[in-house]
Amino acid sequence: MSAQVPIAYYLVLGAILFSIGIAAFLIKRNIITIFISIELMLNAVNLTFVAFSHMWHQVSGQIFVFFVMVVAAAEAAVGLAIIIAIFRARQTLNVDQINLMKL
């Protein structure tokens, strides 16, 4: 149809998203946002998987993504439950105030 896009571009896009995810994980102060940035990182990984899967003409990479989604769902259930529990106890979602223990 038209010009090919190098696989590396997809990978770089994945790297950009992953790095933004890391930055957000480190910078954001709201627990939920931190959790969201982990999801962003997982999505970046998924893109990498799909790109490589395309490159190798193997669907096993896609299956990995499938599993990552399931795991992300499970993690979301547990993580949000933990967040709800901590909000009930502390009435805040700021990580800097979740500091009963010495850092």
Added chain:
Amino acid sequence: MQLALFLIFGVLAVAGAINLLLQRHPINSALSLVVVMMSLAVLYWSLGAEFLAAAQVIVYSGAIMVLFVFVIMLLNAGEEEHTTGSRIAYVAGFPGAAAIFCLLSFVFLSERKAMGGTDLGGYLSHSANNIAEISRLLFRDLLLPFEVTSILILVAILGAVVLARKEQ
């Protein structure tokens, strides 16, 4: 067309991610992530993974992120406040992330030739088999992980119940 798709949705994804970083209210961050996910879904489709594209929309943006939005709405904890901790994080966060990005991109781009490019046409012409192929692999070679995932989900359900339950 592939390049156009990639550029449009790649830029959209990056914009969404940066918006996630910059927004102060978690709900905005969550919605930015939904934007990222939708753009990624399109990119998956453009890479010949249409089943995943659908799964991405249904599972990720349609279920997981809704759950996030739901919890954010439920807790309604307001915008995030910046404290002294965040300044340290700024100092540590940006350079670290930038370093990782530079390293990854450098390797990707330096080995760009070896990885080749997308051949959407050839791939998509057999795309009708994609789902069948996925299921063949999933229910044969990778049957065990698939089945063991049920334990994972069981654990997650158990955990959600245990953690969110109010103590008497």
Added chain:
Amino acid sequence: MSHLSQFQTFLLLSILKIAVVLVITLTAVAYTVLLERKVLGRMQNRWGPSRTGPFGLLQPLADGIKLFLKEDLLPLAAERPLFIIAPIIALACSLISISVVPFGAVQHVKGVDMFAVADLNIGLLVILGITSIGVYGIALSGWSSNNKFALLGSLRATSQMISYELALGLSLVGVVLRAQSLRLRDIVDSQAAHGALSWNVFGGFQFVAFFIYLMAAYAETNRSPFDLPEAESELVAGYHTEYSSMKFAMFFMAEYANMITVACVATLLFFGGPASPFGHLIPTFGGAIVQAVLPVLWFVAKVLAFLLLYIWVRGTLPRFRYDQLMSFGWKFLLPLAMLNIIVTSLVMALRG
């Protein structure tokens, strides 16, 4: 048109299809509203709208003009961008899903299928996906209004939709198993053999799935008896309490467009889509044009029947209580759907 390249033809015809389907759908939405008001009126022994135009047929137009001209209110404490974007999401999602619905038999003009906007091999998944995105419209509208009734309404709606999406999705697995494809055309084709007898709901023994689908679909569209998100007695108007004018109209249209989509899907999956119920019993007649248009008529008739069922149910059944709604979804529909999948797949495995 011969000087156009294949790609350009494809593009032009696609735009044409989109425009036509969009116009038809929007009109259908408008007249479904009228139909509902009329039928409900008759059920309650009154006339329903009858003043504007002959038999009140211009009523939708008048409603539209009224909503357009009303003042567009924006609550002071609302989250502006989200408040505005929410109805757009809701309406857009409900309209997009129509695009994969094949509403007629396969008719190729210059290599382009004329009776389906897009024929994707994961059409069913696209519909499910877009439906699940539609949740955001409702969730955000309630939250961004900064109104407790709206928030409660949208929380209810969100959890209701997430819960029933599961049963909905699972109920379709049996159908997919039988058709061995996620392409809607293939699913329709799998029911084409013997007319109504081979429809999934009858010959395919998917009546349990159909029942589940129907229940879940009512809940997904927030229709009675599952219309808790907008329970007037408890929550004023639920998530769209703060909306007025065009934005309100968009929610309103989204609801009815969703109804139509759901009816289309039910038709496609369980009632043979555009196929005639008589199969080969009636010999083919008429020219190519008739052969092309007749399936569309069958399709419209079936969808209309579903819409009437919707209205009938609304006129008949009382609203559920919230906990009843949840336990019905999780404790009854979900296990039933799983059972259906198990039985279907077992039967299929035994047959070979």
Added chain:
Amino acid sequence: MTIDHSILTIITFVPLAGALLLAILPDKGKTMQWGALAITLLTFVCTLHLPAHYDYSAAAGSYQFDTDHSWISSPAIHYHLGVDGLSMWLIVLTGFLAPLGVLISWRAIDSRKKLFYILFLLQQVAMLGIFVSLDLFLYYAFWELSLVPMTLLIATFGRTENRRRAAIKYFLYAFIPSAILLVAILWLYVKTGTFDLPTLAGFAAANSISPNSAALWLASLAFLAAFAVKVPIFPLHGWLSDAISEAPTAAVMVLAGKLGLYSILRFSFGIFPQQSHRIAPLMIALGAIGIVYGALIALVQKDLKRLAAYGTLGHVSVVVLGIFTFTIAGLDGGIYQTLNEGIGGGALFMLLGLLYERYGTYDMREFGGLAAKLPWIVTLFVITTLSVVGLPILNGFVGEFLVFSGAMQASFAHHVMWTALATTGVILTAAYMLMMIQRVFYGSLGLKSSAVTAPDLDAREHLALWPVVAVMLAMGVASPYWMRAIDEAGTRIAQQHESIESTAPPAEATTSNVHAAEGGPR
């Protein structure tokens, strides 16, 4: 299978069995004391088996009462025990001092007796284990093990609030060089594939451990450093005074000296003969400095225990001076003096402990004029002092005489100068010891000695002290009896070093290769 093959195992593990027994017994009345006494006596009796059945005619360099079982197959670790002239009397000495330690702690330890005696017996196990092990792994295990009971004894039963610090200081001083020692042992194992001491010594004699002389040097230094801290040798004595002034008497008696000195003789000299030889001038110098330094510091101490601590530093330095001369006389004297240090130092600390028990202080200024009040104690104190300063007839004389005559014969540069310096130390030792006697027992009554009336020795204390005095006399008079075994060991080491001296040292050893210092094997 005669008893000769299992006697060493019995000797080592009787105290362990005893410790387990004490752990079970209830801590009521005097059960613990009697139990511990019985066990230590039993051990002592067992150790007497060694001199009684020692074969003096056996070939030099052979180990007797040898036991060798494979313990762990890979890495090849053996349960290899054996005794020669070097270790035999040390084992007996350890066995001999243990019951005395129990007797002297009889009343001094009045709470948590169970813990005390268990730790005491474990310490016993570790020391005996060190003396009998011929497998480097086994030896190292006992070596490390010996730290724990001692640390706990100091930390738990220390005299002042300073005890925990003293204990941890002691532990760290000893443990960190031991860690390096382990690296050296591992390196040896990698190079030779064995932990067996006789085999390793054979390799060393054949110069076939490693061609990398720099790595060998580092390894030998690791060995020597670990031992030197334990002895302690002059600049590494930082832990000594704190540990001695805190530790209970029974622990102090075994704290310094013989473990480290024995290890140097056995392992440093055995596995690294050339390196030991080359470093000897430095060690002689350190020994001489240690003697004078210890004595000088002791001179100005007000605290009796600290005085004795620095005195100990001086005494062990004499041994260091002696053994590093690599003459037969020096080595014999050094080994003999190691025994003397155990006996004399032990007696001194016991007597100080008795004084503390009576007057609750170690401050010399608070004593005075006790001679009339405590005639027995003063008698024994004077005898001990004379033994320590090296009066003829008593044991100290034999050792010191041999050491200094050996030092004069040594063939190292400046050795005469260092020996001369060391000899002044002997005079200083006499000075502070006699001054101590003068201050504590004679002159006017001090603050404490006038305020408190204390009884003289009771029967139990007599029982604890007279055997020591008897041994001092016996070792002073009948030195040839003891010397027979020691001489065999000393001669062996001296001869080995003569052969090294005769063959010129390898040239590369002088210009140590910087690149090879990277860690040796690649």
Added chain:
Amino acid sequence: MSPNVLALLPEYILVLAGVLIMLAEPCLPAAASRKPLGWIAILGTALAGLASWYQLQFGTLHAFYGTIQVDAFSIFFHLLIAAVVLVTLLGSLDYFEGHATHAGEYFALTLFGATGMMFMTSSVELLMVFVGLEISSISTYIMAGFRKGQATASESSLKYFLLGSFATAFFLYGIALAFGATGSTNIYAIAHGLETTATPHLAFLALAMLIIGLGFKVSAAPFHVWTPDVYQGAPAPVVGLMSTAPKAAAFAVLLRITFSGFPAMQHRWAILMWVLAALSMTVGNLGALLQRDVKRMLAYSSIAHAGYLLVAFTAFPQDGIAAACFYTATYAAMNVGAFAVITQVSGYDETARSQEDFTGLASRRPMLAALLAFFLLSLIGIPFTGGFFGKFYVFSAAVAAGHVWLAVIGLLNSGVACFYYLRLLAAVYAKPTAESAALTSIPARRVSVPAAVGLTLAAIATLVLGILPGNTLWLTQYAGTSTIIESARQHCAPHPDNCHVELQMEQR
């Protein structure tokens, strides 16, 4: 038995027991004791351990299309995990009595978590490893927050969760890159693909990411930041479990990935491991010096021990695997023991936290104090305890590979480590102060019989590993050899003629 059943026998047993407990839990009245459920869990764990032992006679088993490989290596870790879980369960049988109402879920989660860990160790397919890792991680996240009354518990759970998920992302990215470099996610196929890969830098990046991800899980510095907070806040028995079993499993994965998956790159990753090991030991020990809270101190000590363990990775494969396995076992025995003692001393409400609270423990609970002292001595590495022999073995492997300076750093570190362990030990054997007496004597409960059995098991294991390590050593060395052989065999599969040399090893 079909190989699919035989190879997964322990896992099947654990899952069955877990499901049984879950089904039984709602059937019991809310006020009833949950001990019977605990006994089911204990029985299940013991049976799973026996099943692993039973598998040992079959050599190497493959199941589920090569996803699972049961060999001496995986059996060793199966046994280890089963043992750790057993001791933890015995110790926590009475822990929730009278405090939490739904302790059954705790037992079920423990079993499911153990299943996940076992899958991690026996899988050679990274997808399976990932799923196993997630099962074990998620169940430990939940268990960390199980003591819901305390705010610190949910805080600990949250931190564990956030950083754990963060690590998972890195781990996944590593898998993705490995897949990109070699076209497979099977460990042996990766090893094979590395030979011909056109993108070697990508492969190394993949390994680095995998190491980062697993580094978080084993809390190696500089990925250790979560450890102190999590250990401090989580319930003591859970800390005992999660500081050992998931770590052991993560180390098993790391061993498999490095030695079987990326053997061609050993010269490169060994340097990484060298740095990580030195850093972990130093950071862990120096960090522990500053701590007053006992659990926090042990958290830092566990970082240091992860460092000692990483030393084994710099060794030659066969020694390295054996030494790492052995160290994992000794570390597990002594750490589980130490936390079991802390559980018994401080109880559900964790009355005794700081070292001051432990002052004079010996005079009130002499047996517990003696056991604690024993475990601490083993953690220091005093001879005739497992800790000593483990350290000895690890460092001898490193020295054999020429890393003398790493051994020096490590052993100097263990000298520093003595300082804080001894401080606690000295406190335990000191005279009790007024406050500490008040704190530790409130729950003057007797140690229940199961807990005593658990403690005894841990103590015996620590002692036996120190004095008679023969059998365990044999198993670890067998594990090392079998891993190497299997790698060779898998590697040779495409070219069988040029590798009879390696396969001859098997004949021995």
